[in-house]
Amino acid sequence: xxxxxxxxxxxxxxxxxxxxxxxxxxxxxxxxxxxxxxxxxxxxxxxxxxxxxxxxxxxxxxxxxxxxxxxxxxxxxxxxxxxxxxxxxxxxxxxxxxxxxxxxxxxxxxxxxxxxxxxxxxxxxxxxxxxxxxxxxxxxxxxxxxxxxxxxxxxxxx
Numbered sequence: 001x002x003x004x005x006x007x008x009x010x011x012x013x014x015x016x017x018x019x020x021x022x023x024x025x026x027x028x029x030x031x032x033x034x035x036x037x038x039x040x041x042x043x044x045x046x047x048x049x050x051x052x053x054x055x056x057x058x059x060x061x062x063x064x065x066x067x068x069x070x071x072x073x074x075x076x077x078x079x080x081x082x083x084x085x086x087x088x089x090x091x092x093x094x095x096x097x098x099x100x101x102x103x104x105x106x107x108x109x110x111x112x113x114x115x116x117x118x119x120x121x122x123x124x125x126x127x128x129x130x131x132x133x134x135x136x137x138x139x140x141x142x143x144x145x146x147x148x149x150x151x152x153x154x155x156x157x158x
Contacts (some may be wrong), residue, residue: 017144021141021144029042031118031121032045032114032118035117035118035121036114036117037117039110039113039114040110040113040114043077044077044080044081044086045110045111045114046067047063047067047074047077047078047081047087047101048081048086048087048103048107048108048110048111048114049111050063050066050067051063051087051101051102051103051107052103052108052111054066056100056101056102056103057100057101057102058100058101059092059098059099059100059101060074060075060078060089060098060099060101061074061098063078063101066151078101081107084106084110085104085106085107086103086104086106086107086110087101087102087103087104087107088101088102088104089101089102090102
């Protein structure tokens with residue numbers, strides 16, 4: 001049985017899509033960091049956003065695993081966020097050997113403020129596509145995301 005070209009997946013096409021996603025990540029991170037004026041680095045924003053999206057009471061190891069960073073990197077980020085009063089790292093009442101991470105009110109404000117600072121750029125990008133195209137792009141990217149990370153199937157929306 002032969003597979004038609006229309007039904008097969010071209011690895012070069014998939015690689016091209018992932019290359020574009022990588023470039024978009026690079027460009028958006030650069031834009032984000034520039035607009036924050038050193039108030040909040042993208043890596044630290046990502047932790048705040050993760051806690052906002054998925055909820056508090058995650059262990060540092062859970063955060064590191066889900067964000068695909070080392071435990072040492074996460075520990076460093078959590079220490080910096082704690083110093084700024086954006087999170088609290090508290091003892092886990094059900095496992096005294098571990099900690100739980102909680103977003104503070106200041107952390108929520110910092111996350112929202114970071115988004116507000118990039119809002120003009122986001123509006124510009126959105127205007128180049130329109131809402132219908134953005135919604136379809138988001139749907140397709142979520143499908144790709146879920147195929148790469150099946151645990152994201154249970155993820156809440158943004």
